[in-house]
Amino acid sequence: MAIGVFDSGVGGLTVHRELTQRFPDRNFIYLADQANAPYGGRNGEDIVNLTQAGCERLFEAGASLIILACNTASAIALRRLQQTWVPAARARHGRPLNVLGIIVPTIEAATGLPWTYEAERLGEKIEAIDVTGVFCTAATAMSRVYEIEIDKRREDLAVFSEPCPGLAGLIELGAPAEELKVVVNDHVDALRRRIGRQPDKAILGCTHYEIVADMFAAALPPGTPLIHQPTAVADALERYFARHPDYDLGQAGRREFLTTGKPGAQSGLVARFWGAPLTFNPT
Numbered sequence: 001m002a003i004g005v006f007d008s009g010v011g012g013l014t015v016h017r018e019l020t021q022r023f024p025d026r027n028f029i030y031l032a033d034q035a036n037a038p039y040g041g042r043n044g045e046d047i048v049n050l051t052q053a054g055c056e057r058l059f060e061a062g063a064s065l066i067i068l069a070c071n072t073a074s075a076i077a078l079r080r081l082q083q084t085w086v087p088a089a090r091a092r093h094g095r096p097l098n099v100l101g102i103i104v105p106t107i108e109a110a111t112g113l114p115w116t117y118e119a120e121r122l123g124e125k126i127e128a129i130d131v132t133g134v135f136c137t138a139a140t141a142m143s144r145v146y147e148i149e150i151d152k153r154r155e156d157l158a159v160f161s162e163p164c165p166g167l168a169g170l171i172e173l174g175a176p177a178e179e180l181k182v183v184v185n186d187h188v189d190a191l192r193r194r195i196g197r198q199p200d201k202a203i204l205g206c207t208h209y210e211i212v213a214d215m216f217a218a219a220l221p222p223g224t225p226l227i228h229q230p231t232a233v234a235d236a237l238e239r240y241f242a243r244h245p246d247y248d249l250g251q252a253g254r255r256e257f258l259t260t261g262k263p264g265a266q267s268g269l270v271a272r273f274w275g276a277p278l279t280f281n282p283t
């Protein structure tokens with residue numbers, strides 16, 4: 001058995017890499033739904049159906065716990081799947097199974113508060129507002145998940161999401177650095193103009209963007225803190241494992257990389273990020 005990591009494409013590798021470093025003995029199966037990437041411009045129903053199909057494939061391949069290493073799938077599909085489909089899959093496969101997302105850990109990291117915390121609204125005037133910018137896909141921005149969930153917990157944090165349509169697709173295709181830098185700079189600039197000043201902090205709210213995190217860091221004012229999802233997810237998973245020792249996640253350190261798209265070597269951009277060439281096998 002194994003931990004499954006799912007994304008529309010190569011973005012989830014950023015989370016996968018951190019998880020394999022944190023839990024080296026566990027077995028991991030990575031599934032990229034590259035036949036249907038990118039997800040960010042799709043409608044909600046499509047995102048739910050594709051995420052469900054990917055999770056089913058991972059359960060069949062031996063995953064017991066799946067991490068949706070995709071903000072778009074976590075924001076749009078996760079709750080729907082957890083309500084009825086996951087319990088039915090558990091009964092069908094006859095073993096403990098679950099699907100977890102990456103937005104809860106990111107909100108915990110962004111607010112410094114546990115997910116279960118609910119702010120008491122005292123109606124007092126807030127003196128200082130800290131602005132967090134979220135770079136994400138169009139679907140994630142439209143869900144307003146970061147605005148809603150952060151606002152529930154921290155009145156002193158204002159959130160502005162900047163949809164970056166096209167960026168995940170370019171990263172998926174392994175576009176040249178010069179082209180990616182122009183797109184990243186344009187979005188950082190657009191967010192600054194919309195807020196009226198630079199953000200105090202930024203969340204890379206699409207796992208693909210972590211591959212070009214250095215470009216975001218260079219485009220933002222020097223020293224702007226970036227909330228990195230891979231670390232936030234690994235920290236949250238460590239806490240989750242302590243509470244739920246019931247999943248069989250394997251112990252052989254096995255690594256499998258599957259794609260619904262064209263199998264074979266991934267782009268030079270991915271190889272540079274990964275530190276070595278990486279080959280995906282067919283599902």
Ligand code: DGL
Nearest residue numbers: 011038039040071072207
């Ligand atoms: N990497 C995914 C995310 O975090 C999906 C990007 C896409 O497929 O548009 O949102």
